[in-house]
Amino acid sequence: MFSYLLRRLLATIPVMLLVAVFVFMLLRLTPGDPAAIIAGDYANDAQIAEIRSKLGLDKPLPVQFMVWLGNMFQGDFGESFFYKKQVGELIAARLEPTLSLSLLTIILTVCIAVPLGTLAAYRQGSWLDRGIMGFSVLGFSLPVFVIGYILIYVFSIQLGWLPVQGYQRISDGVGGWLLRLILPSVALSVIFVAFIARMTRTSVLEVLGEDYIRTARAKGQTESKVLMHHAVRNAAVPIVTVIGLSFAILIGGVVVTESVFNLPGLGLLTVEAVLARDFPTIQAVILLFSFIYVLINLAIDVSYTLLDPRIRY
Amino acid sequence: MEKQNVLEVRNLTVSLPRNADRPNAVENISFTVAPGEIVCVVGESGSGKSVTASAVMGLLPSALNPSAGETLLQGEDTLKASPNRLRDLRGTRMAMIFQEPMTALNPVTRVGDQISEVLEIHTDLSASERRKRAIEIMESVHLPDPEKMVDSFPHQLSGGQRQRIMIAMALVLDPALLIADEPTTALDVTTQAQILKLIKEMQERRGTGVLFITHDFGVVAEIADRIVVMQNGRVVEYGDRDDVLRRPKQPYTQMLMASVPSMTPPDRVPRTGDKAIEVSNLNKIYGRTGWLSKDRIVHAASDVDLFVRKGETLGIVGESGSGKSTVARCIARLIDPTSGSISLHGTDIGTLPQSRLRPHRRKVQIVFQDPYRSLNPRRTIGQSLIEAPVNFGVPVEQARKTARDLMELVGLSGDALERYPHQFSGGQRQRICIARALAVEPEVLIADEAVSALDVSVQAQVLELLDDIRERYDLAMLFITHDLRVAAQICDRLIVMKKGVIVEQGPTKKVYSDPQHEYTRLLLDAAPGRDVTFGSDTAA
Numbered sequence: 001m002f003s004y005l006l007r008r009l010l011a012t013i014p015v016m017l018l019v020a021v022f023v024f025m026l027l028r029l030t031p032g033d034p035a036a037i038i039a040g041d042y043a044n045d046a047q048i049a050e051i052r053s054k055l056g057l058d059k060p061l062p063v064q065f066m067v068w069l070g071n072m073f074q075g076d077f078g079e080s081f082f083y084k085k086q087v088g089e090l091i092a093a094r095l096e097p098t099l100s101l102s103l104l105t106i107i108l109t110v111c112i113a114v115p116l117g118t119l120a121a122y123r124q125g126s127w128l129d130r131g132i133m134g135f136s137v138l139g140f141s142l143p144v145f146v147i148g149y150i151l152i153y154v155f156s157i158q159l160g161w162l163p164v165q166g167y168q169r170i171s172d173g174v175g176g177w178l179l180r181l182i183l184p185s186v187a188l189s190v191i192f193v194a195f196i197a198r199m200t201r202t203s204v205l206e207v208l209g210e211d212y213i214r215t216a217r218a219k220g221q222t223e224s225k226v227l228m229h230h231a232v233r234n235a236a237v238p239i240v241t242v243i244g245l246s247f248a249i250l251i252g253g254v255v256v257t258e259s260v261f262n263l264p265g266l267g268l269l270t271v272e273a274v275l276a277r278d279f280p281t282i283q284a285v286i287l288l289f290s291f292i293y294v295l296i297n298l299a300i301d302v303s304y305t306l307l308d309p310r311i312r313y
Numbered sequence: 314m315e316k317q318n319v320l321e322v323r324n325l326t327v328s329l330p331r332n333a334d335r336p337n338a339v340e341n342i343s344f345t346v347a348p349g350e351i352v353c354v355v356g357e358s359g360s361g362k363s364v365t366a367s368a369v370m371g372l373l374p375s376a377l378n379p380s381a382g383e384t385l386l387q388g389e390d391t392l393k394a395s396p397n398r399l400r401d402l403r404g405t406r407m408a409m410i411f412q413e414p415m416t417a418l419n420p421v422t423r424v425g426d427q428i429s430e431v432l433e434i435h436t437d438l439s440a441s442e443r444r445k446r447a448i449e450i451m452e453s454v455h456l457p458d459p460e461k462m463v464d465s466f467p468h469q470l471s472g473g474q475r476q477r478i479m480i481a482m483a484l485v486l487d488p489a490l491l492i493a494d495e496p497t498t499a500l501d502v503t504t505q506a507q508i509l510k511l512i513k514e515m516q517e518r519r520g521t522g523v524l525f526i527t528h529d530f531g532v533v534a535e536i537a538d539r540i541v542v543m544q545n546g547r548v549v550e551y552g553d554r555d556d557v558l559r560r561p562k563q564p565y566t567q568m569l570m571a572s573v574p575s576m577t578p579p580d581r582v583p584r585t586g587d588k589a590i591e592v593s594n595l596n597k598i599y600g601r602t603g604w605l606s607k608d609r610i611v612h613a614a615s616d617v618d619l620f621v622r623k624g625e626t627l628g629i630v631g632e633s634g635s636g637k638s639t640v641a642r643c644i645a646r647l648i649d650p651t652s653g654s655i656s657l658h659g660t661d662i663g664t665l666p667q668s669r670l671r672p673h674r675r676k677v678q679i680v681f682q683d684p685y686r687s688l689n690p691r692r693t694i695g696q697s698l699i700e701a702p703v704n705f706g707v708p709v710e711q712a713r714k715t716a717r718d719l720m721e722l723v724g725l726s727g728d729a730l731e732r733y734p735h736q737f738s739g740g741q742r743q744r745i746c747i748a749r750a751l752a753v754e755p756e757v758l759i760a761d762e763a764v765s766a767l768d769v770s771v772q773a774q775v776l777e778l779l780d781d782i783r784e785r786y787d788l789a790m791l792f793i794t795h796d797l798r799v800a801a802q803i804c805d806r807l808i809v810m811k812k813g814v815i816v817e818q819g820p821t822k823k824v825y826s827d828p829q830h831e832y833t834r835l836l837l838d839a840a841p842g843r844d845v846t847f848g849s850d851t852a853a
Contacts, residue, residue, distance in 0.1 A: 210416060211411055211413055211416040211417040212416065212417055212418055212419040212420070214372060214411070214417070215411065215417045215418065215419070215479075215482075216419070216430075217372060217403070218370060218372060218403055218404070218408065218409040219403060219404045219408075219430060219431045219434060219482070220399075220400040220401060220402070220403035220404040220405065220431070220434050220435060221400070221430065221434055222400065222434075229422075229430075230419050230422075233421050233422075234419065234420065234421055307421065308420070308421055309420070309421060309466040309468070310420055310421075310466070310468045
């Protein structure tokens with residue numbers, strides 16, 4: 001197990017290197033002088049020359065790459081042209097809202113979707129099943145921003161129960177933090193609940209047809225335990241896979257939600273950086289997201305070995 | 314005073330849903346199981362034998378409803394029992410073991426926990442006492458090192474060991490009735506012999522009444538005290554073992570018994586035709602040696618030499634994992650041999666690259682075990698039959714005409730070409746698979762367990778068809794089977810394989826009458842029902 005983990009961690013290195021090369025080339029392959037791009041439309045020649053030497057752009061490409069890579073290993077992601085701040089600091093400040101939102105959303109999703117899907121599978125064909133599946137079609141069809149605005153209108157404007165927008169750091173009080181995150185995570189979770197509930201239903205249905213379910217019943221096991229002990233755990237591998245993938249999509253897709261609810265997270269930072277053509281920030285954000293994806297994939301694979309003893313690496 | 318029957322099935326009728334092919338799955342059936350007695354319910358697929366067992370256990374699928382009769386478990390009608398009462402009875406007074414030990418155990422739970430689950434449901438024993446009981450019962454079904462095995466997962470055990478776990482699980486609370494639904498069908502013949510012995514031992518030692526469901530008359534002969542013969546949901550014949558096996562009264566029973574191939578091979582004239590295919594030093598090694606991964610290597614076939622003459626049937630027999638299918642698949646080049654030569658008319662196709670292999674593909678055709686899965690369900694029979702000939706350049710019209718002729722040759726109507734696979738029975742589908750193989754006029758026909766999934770009466774017909782076709786087209790046939798009865802009847806020569814190695818070969822008659830290798834003797838001895846005569850002696 002340990003050697004497997006180590007191997008997998010080592011295997012992330014080439015992946016991350018590949019991403020780094022891509023990100024590095026992103027700037028260098030853009031038509032025109034990177035220094036000019038970084039400097040922006042209104043810079044004069046002296047400024048451009050200064051940027052060029054500061055970034056080492058006058059050196060050959062491989063040397064530039066190694067220098068850039070070396071800096072990043074020391075935590076130096078460069079300076080944001082737009083914010084005039086270290087990119088590392090910038091991202092660190094934005095990480096908390098994004099991670100808070102994503103984690104809360106995925107927890108909410110799993111708590112709702114897995115029981116719903118299991119129930120739908122167990123009562124296959126009943127009104128309950130049809131109701132849950134109907135909801136899931138609806139969840140797929142509604143865009144996040146529509147759900148977001150509806151929720152804001154109902155719960156914040158009409159009922160006044162929850163704040164409209166904004167974010168409060170968790171260090172400033174868990175209550176306020178949670179209160180401000182409820183609406184965005186509900187809005188975000190709808191589509192994932194729909195997706196994961198469907199996946200759970202399919203997976204559990206398949207397992208319920210297995211011989212060992214019949215064996216459990218032949219032992220005199222109660223239906224609830226047949227479902228919990230025998231069915232759900234065996235159905236878990238595909239479910240966990242989509243949960244992991246959903247989480248990855250979530251982190252990448254918080255852009256819209258953060259805009260709607262005005263959360264100062266990575267999504268908003270990405271939007272701002274793109275609009276401002278702030279290349280150092282864009283590079284760092286892409287690298288970070290890639291790294292998170294690689295980690296999530298690793299976590300999914302490791303969870304397989306915990307869920308199913310037949311899977312050993 | 315006679316002891317109370319463990320099970321009395323009285324006039325049981327289970328109705329099928331409206332759109333089924335007959336109104337009832339089982340109709341008005343009655344029989345009894347006494348304590349310490351093994352009653353075998355025997356019949357072909359669709360006879361209603363498994364439905365009967367499920368009805369007793371209260372495990373019928375919701376589409377099936379018992380509509381009349383009663384199933385008395387020690388006098389208590391399980392058909393009328395409430396779901397709660399049924400749960401109490403299951404595991405304590407009646408228990409069941411199933412066909413597939415590979416799938417009947419929960420793959421993600423330790424086997425010991427699965428045994429102690431029964432105790433957890435029905436007793437107040439503490440966790441440590443449950444574990445102790447689990448180990449005891451595992452010991453009594455002769456599992457090696459139960460102290461250690463109790464913490465194993467099912468996939469770490471062999472098929473026979475898993476079935477022992479199932480039996481341990483069923484017997485841990487000493488039920489009065491044990492229902493065994495084809496418990497040895499998925500097992501190798503030597504393992505089957507051990508499991509049958511174990512069931513008999515348990516039943517004798519504990520006085521359990523056993524309802525044993527099987528399609529295999531050999532197993533029946535081995536284990537039954539009394540026999541219930543079922544056909545299309547009705548009891549055809551019911552009586553003591555010797556009465557039914559030695560003096561069957563009903564024509565259906567007689568037909569079934571005659572269909573079981575005899576263990577005595579008929580006399581066959583040695584074939585002297587040219588060698589259609591010759592294999593030498595064939596090796597197939599599975600496994601990989603990759604970056605940072607450990608080497609896991611299996612020799613699925615080691616230095617296999619064989620040849621098949623025109624018009625000859627060569628049988629390869631062996632248990633699962635013996636490499637017999639690997640050899641067949643290498644010869645058909647469905648998998649690539651690791652080394653060795655496969656000579657087809659002087660051309661070595663063993664190492665030919667895929668691009669140059671194509672013209673030779675049509676010469677070697679294969680018929681697989683499962684007719685339900687080897688035809689594409691979304692294509693008509695006609696489409697499946699003409700696909701290969703058209704690929705090899707035969708005009709569509711001509712291919713269709715040949716397909717019609719072939720359908721008639723295999724005993725089906727030429728008009729059936731427009732139909733889909735699901736509209737045919739298993740036996741018919743296997744005939745279609747044979748027609749498909751013949752469509753490209755092969756020189757070598759490989760039958761890989763081609764009759765193993767079929768009922769005995771259908772099996773007999775398909776065997777006859779295969780023999781017929783071999784004769785008519787002067788085909789070289791490679792017949793892969795685990796069934797020694799089938800092999801005895803159809804093969805001219807025989808190869809016995811074990812763990813990828815040929816341990817014995819020779820003319821079928823000689824191998825059966827004078828086996829040289831110990832493993833061959835073991836296989837022959839394990840074949841169930843050797844003391845009862847089956848089949849007609851006129852078999853070709």
